[in-house]
Amino acid sequence: xxxxxxxxxxxxxxxxxxxxxxxxxxxxxxxxxxxxxxxxxxxxxxxxxxxxxxxxxxxxxxxxxxxxxxxxxxxxxxxxxxxxxxxxxxxxxxxxxxxxxxxxxxxxxxx
Numbered sequence: 001x002x003x004x005x006x007x008x009x010x011x012x013x014x015x016x017x018x019x020x021x022x023x024x025x026x027x028x029x030x031x032x033x034x035x036x037x038x039x040x041x042x043x044x045x046x047x048x049x050x051x052x053x054x055x056x057x058x059x060x061x062x063x064x065x066x067x068x069x070x071x072x073x074x075x076x077x078x079x080x081x082x083x084x085x086x087x088x089x090x091x092x093x094x095x096x097x098x099x100x101x102x103x104x105x106x107x108x109x110x111x
Contacts, residue, residue, distance in 0.1 A: 003059040010052035017045030030092055030098045039083040046075055 024037030050068045057065040 002065065003055055007052045007056045009015060010048045010055070014052065017041045019045075020043060031095055032087065032097050034088060035083050039079050043075060043079045050075075060096040096104030 018041070021037040021041030024041060025034050028034040028037065050072045052067075054065060054068040057068075
């Protein structure tokens with residue numbers, strides 16, 4: 001019975017984080033700032049959903065489910081790497097950033 005509460009709370013937190021990340025993707029003013037939503041909030045939201053799935057399937061079925069662990073590892077490895085590659089590509093193609101985006105001028109000078 002206790003696992004149901006934990007799973008419910010993790011699902012609510014995960015859904016909220018994914019919603020926040022998706023809103024950030026739409027509302028941020030430039031490309032560099034838009035990448036923060038999917039790479040940070042959405043990744044944490046998916047981690048909460050996968051942890052909830054691990055707890056649920058471990059409690060209701062016999063044995064431990066390794067599928068969610070593999071998905072979590074893959075997600076946590078690929079999200080930051082893909083974000084880094086997208087940012088480097090945007091800098092290489094001299095994509096314009098907003099004036100108030102911090103750190104972009106320094107990155108552009110270094111590359």
